[in-house]
Amino acid sequence: MQDSADPLAFTPVPRVRSRRDGWSAERQQRFIELLAQIGLVAICARAVGMSAKSAYALRKRPGAEDFARAWDEAVGLGRFRAEREAIDRALHGERRPVFYKGRQIGERTVYNDKLLIAVLRAKHPKYAGGGFEGW
Structure with missing residues (x-):
């Protein structure tokens, strides 16, 4: 469940079966952290060793509501940060x-x-x- 102090905190999507190369709770957390930095799903998924297609599939799974909420928050934050950096570079x-x-x-x-x-x-x-x- 969401921690009111941290909008990116979330309950990981339950895994159907445990796979070494799957969307572990740690991998989900790292994906959301990266998404909050740049807001680009494909790049963040690749950075954690997964595909964008699998990230979107994970988002649609039953029990992924909190993950999807954190994803939306992270994308917004990542886009804001990227825009701020671009404006700063352009002006300075x-x-x-x-x-x-x-x-x-x-x-x-x-x-x-x-x-x-x-x-x-x-x-x-x-x-x-x-x-x-x-x-």
């Missing part, structure tokens, strides 16, 4: 090393306007066609 840039003759001689800040526009379009789909004039 990224430090990249500068090399000359194989040696690092300094750093430069690189800004990415396309990254900021992608985030804004994702947050405001009505501007997906490019028309930001209404802002």
Whole structure:
């Protein structure tokens, strides 16, 4: 059951049979933790050694309601974190090393306007066609 202090806490989906390569309680927990970091199901499933297809199947199993709730919370949190990071990088840039003759001689800040526009379009789909004039 959900711990009111932690929206990502959940009761693992009961396993029909115990398999070494299956969705153990530990694997389910790690999947939800990763999902809260980036919000991308396929990448998180692969990171725990499972497929996205099996993750969605697990979510649909009887007794998976709490897991599905934690999944939804984690995806929202992961997307928020990714958007925040993209906006921060777009506004403040990224430090990249500068090399000359194989040696690092300094750093430069690189800004990415396309990254900021992608985030804004994702947050405001009505501007997906490019028309930001209404802002």
